[in-house]
Amino acid sequence: MHAFVDSKLVASQVEESYEAKSKKTKKYKEKALEMIRSFNNFQISHIPREDNKKAEALSNLAAVQCEGLTKGVLIEELNERSVDAVKANAIIEEATRT
Numbered sequence: 139m140h141a142f143v144d145s146k147l148v149a150s151q152v153e154e155s156y157e158a159k160s161k162k163t164k165k166y167k168e169k170a171l172e173m174i175r176s177f178n179n180f181q182i183s184h185i186p187r188e189d190n191k192k193a194e195a196l197s198n199l200a201a202v203q204c205e206g207l208t209k210g211v212l213i214e215e216l217n218e219r220s221v222d223a224v225k226a227n228a229i230i231e232e233a234t235r236t
Contacts, residue, residue: 139177142185144193149184165221 143149150156151167152174158167174180187194 139174139180141180141182142190142193143182144185144187144190146184149182152182162219162221165219169221 147156151158151163152170158164185193
């Protein structure tokens, strides 16, 4: 997995070359490191926003709430911070005839 981020601070914190100082930032870093452990290989690279116009446009689009938005762009509104969310898996059982 190769992640490209536009935040040099985030890249440095994940690489552990810069310390996460605030309580909130530490929680996000811990969550990121937890997710990173699920990959066999992981690399993170900083890409300046001005060099990544398409991702910046998608990021801005996702930040704007639009009614009737179509063409496959999905926006999910979170009621709580993702680092505080409880992870749960849905169990779906298919009815069978006996």
